[in-house]
Amino acid sequence: MAPPEITPEEQIALDKALYEALEPLAAAVRARETGLPEERMWDADPAQVALSVLATWKAVDAEVKRLTAIAARTAGSYGANYEQLGAAWGITRQGARKKWPEAVDRPAPAEAGDGVDGRA
Numbered sequence: 001m002a003p004p005e006i007t008p009e010e011q012i013a014l015d016k017a018l019y020e021a022l023e024p025l026a027a028a029v030r031a032r033e034t035g036l037p038e039e040r041m042w043d044a045d046p047a048q049v050a051l052s053v054l055a056t057w058k059a060v061d062a063e064v065k066r067l068t069a070i071a072a073r074t075a076g077s078y079g080a081n082y083e084q085l086g087a088a089w090g091i092t093r094q095g096a097r098k099k100w101p102e103a104v105d106r107p108a109p110a111e112a113g114d115g116v117d118g119r120a
Contacts, residue, residue, distance in 0.1 A: 026056040076103035
């Protein structure tokens with residue numbers, strides 16, 4: 001399974017949706033930082049406003065990583081292996097194992113004396 005390619009139109013729609021989702025959070029963060037009402041978010045030094053937006057994108061990035069790990073664990077719980085997870089993300093099996101080490105349940109190691117030759 002190759003990572004999905006998106007069309008330019010889908011990219012534009014995604015960008016628009018992300019900016020629309022980000023703006024209320026950025027306004028709330030900016031309001032907390034400055035004490036100004038959210039509707040006055042843009043009434044400040046442009047560099048400070050841009051830095052607030054950047055800090056908000058960092059919070060969004062962390063949340064996307066958290067949700068991505070949940071999706072990987074969910075796929076693993078339904079039987080996906082690291083090769084499949086890697087293919088979906090566009091990385092190697094080893095890369096997927098490193099990125100999401102708890103995503104795929106590994107069989108418990110056989111205990112000593114549980115040999116296949118019948119000896120216990």
